[in-house]
Amino acid sequence: MHEDDIIARAAQFPLQHKLLLGIGDDAAVLAPQALPLVWTVDTLVENTHFLRAMPAAEIGWKALAVNLSDLAAMGATPLAALLSLSLPADLDPAWLQSFWQGLEAACTRYHVALAGGDSVRAREIQISLSLLGHSTRPVTRSGAKAGDLLVVSGAFGGAAAGLHCFKQGLDQPGLLRRHWHPLPRFEVAAALSQGCQQLAMLDTSDGLARSLQVLCEANALGCEVEGPLIPVEAGLAELAEAAVVRDWVLNGGEDFELLAAVDPAAAHWISTDPQLQIIGHLTQQTRQLIRYPDEVIELNGRDWGYQHFGDGALV
Amino acid sequence: MHEDDIIARAAQFPLQHKLLLGIGDDAAVLAPQALPLVWTVDTLVENTHFLRAMPAAEIGWKALAVNLSDLAAMGATPLAALLSLSLPADLDPAWLQSFWQGLEAACTRYHVALAGGDSVRAREIQISLSLLGHSTRPVTRSGAKAGDLLVVSGAFGGAAAGLHCFKQGLDQPGLLRRHWHPLPRFEVAAALSQGCQQLAMLDTSDGLARSLQVLCEANALGCEVEGPLIPVEAGLAELAEAAVVRDWVLNGGEDFELLAAVDPAAAHWISTDPQLQIIGHLTQQTRQLIRYPDEVIELNGRDWGYQHFGDGALV
Known part of the structure; x- marks a missing residue:
């Protein structure tokens, strides 16, 4: 498993036209945004949040969905995602292939462009996804009153x-x-x-x-x-x-x-x-x-x- | 070590006034941005990128600096960072204290607001930092010609x-x-x-x-x-x-x-x-x-x- 293979696979994701500059440079570039930006990150760790025996495609789906849930709670619309992927050296390539399919399905379903990311070696699989969205009126946890x-x-x-x-x-x-x-x-x-x-x-x-x-x-x-x-x-x-x-x-x-x-x-x-x-x-x-x-x-x-x-x- | 303690410490970081909504909600909110957004992520993994015996404050500094280097290479100015922190249950609290000091020093030095993040349990320390910046003219790797x-x-x-x-x-x-x-x-x-x-x-x-x-x-x-x-x-x-x-x-x-x-x-x-x-x-x-x-x-x-x-x- 080579870092270049991971970049190549990520570059096949849909909706790249939403980005001014996508996968493969030092950073991704998004167009200027006229609305407040809503920004969140969630990390799934093997053995803490999932087991390797679970379907990898579902881990891929869930990694995006848990972030989307945060955006939904803020009343925001998703724009793009950045992925940091930590992978053990002995990982079965079939796991990764299946993971990509699930993540891609979620990106397609919710119109999220995969803007880029990082891949590193680690003992446990970790999937950290950062999401950017925008909102005309971000909804917070505060501002409620007695009787609501x-x-x-x-x-x-x-x-x-x-x-x-x-x-x-x-x-x-x-x-x-x-x-x-x-x-x-x-x-x-x-x-x-x-x-x-x-x-x-x-x-x-x-x-x-x-x-x-x-x-x-x-x-x-x-x-x-x-x-x-x-x-x-x-x-x-x-x-x-x-x-x-x-x-x-x-x-x-x-x-x-x-x-x-x-x-x-x-x-x-x-x-x-x-x-x-x-x-x-x-x-x-x-x-x-x-x-x-x-x-x-x-x-x-x-x-x-x-x-x-x-x-x-x-x- | 409790997730709430981590959120409380992160909320002490400087430059929170740069954010419309910072640490403690489902997501961070940044003001609308009139320039293209430059967005990058880099992850440091224990035993791959650093050893626990190295000074934790320097790991904190480096975690931000490696992302800032990507923004610099894109001709971008940093805005804010999102942190995903994976920590072993047996981690010495002094390590974390020192890590925060180094990260905070880098945020202060480069005017980066810590917008929020995520903390999870894992076997190895992992520090994943996502950075947003902006740029009037993002600089890419392409566009060069023979003779340059x-x-x-x-x-x-x-x-x-x-x-x-x-x-x-x-x-x-x-x-x-x-x-x-x-x-x-x-x-x-x-x-x-x-x-x-x-x-x-x-x-x-x-x-x-x-x-x-x-x-x-x-x-x-x-x-x-x-x-x-x-x-x-x-x-x-x-x-x-x-x-x-x-x-x-x-x-x-x-x-x-x-x-x-x-x-x-x-x-x-x-x-x-x-x-x-x-x-x-x-x-x-x-x-x-x-x-x-x-x-x-x-x-x-x-x-x-x-x-x-x-x-x-x-x-």
Whole structure:
């Protein structure tokens, strides 16, 4: 495996016409941008975020999708990506070939030009993708007020359940797909941006409980969430007992949905959108509560969600 | 070591006022940019690009400087950086503290705002920095013509000699500094951009021989270089025999100087700039030659320089 081969393969990616200068020079060049630039990076590490036994094409897809999810949460439109690829010397070339296919599929689907990057040798595979997008009105996590409704897209627990199925060798293609083929919620983000004058938003990549904490802390507010209103991925009750499912839903992470705080005036149209669900509201007092019939979970002050330096590693 | 601590430390970096939205949201936001955007990424991997025993502050400096060198070679001015940091669970916190100091010093020196990033757990330390800059006229490797003069900044062989000194435990602070404290050549790049109507340029991070190959191939031309005109870092003859020094100069890499092809009309002013040296010219026929009194080296078709998937690793 030679660095030149990697550059040659990357240069075959689509949408190069979006770049003034693409792969092969000291740096990529993009045209001047009339809107604020939205810029993010996410890194997937072998044995922490994925296993080599997982389909490499899905790792390629996911590496872009997790960044796209951040752009969606900022109300941004993607422009281009820069890839830093760390590869072990003994890597099977078929792995890389499959990885490229998945990454290319995601770039094509979401109109992202691969602008260039870097490839280095390392003991573990690491895929670091940096994405540039633009936005007329970047959406932050702050700016919410007490009484705002808490809204989520999609359903929760699917990614954690998918990882469980992979580890157990269970034939659950739908849940496996929830784990490794995230679909960034650009449509939902666009609907919320257009429908709400005031909007605070983030993605739920680190878990719904952690995302609720972050949203509350960014606004110095608390929350009251009705646990039974949180949409749960279908088919989870057949896989595990209720406590495990609840842990997957609140704490599993990697669902790549959106969590937003919106003005109560938006309640009506949100309730008619099948992709959105109101799960509670923000409160003046700063307790972060999730109420279930059998327990009340207080989030404050505890480590929730996927902590990369804690015990969240895959192996 | 907790992800929140890393975010908190990064948020102390200078120049946050350059960002519309900095560290702590789903993505960073930069103001709209009226000039073409220049975008690059470089990754330093433990055991491939550095050893944990090297000063961590210098690793922090170098991680930014190697990217800045790419921006300099494109005639660009830096704006902001995005950091992806992969850290082993057992890393000494003092290493990280020292790393931040070096990175912060480089950000301050070159007016780079740290816009955000990502931190993950991995077996080896990896530092991936993505840099955005802008440029009125991005300088590429192409656009040169036969007869153009080949010009380099600085001197060569110092970085490789510095690595040799580190490995041998030799007390040579000047050469060690050449290895781990690169100074991106913005001033030289600005002088060349202003002084030359037509300019092709790249940095010599992968070694001078490899850079000559790349420049020739990008322009479908050859070159004739006078070996004795290549500036050699001072003090190398005392460290190793002539053949080793020549290898360090041509092949050592990591000198982070500039190699440019300029119109012969620029010869006079270039010869008066002590930071620049004319070492040869581009030729219509595509042989890439370096002439020494005792041998003629033909570069064509051979693997030169620092190949990350070859045998270029530090250990």
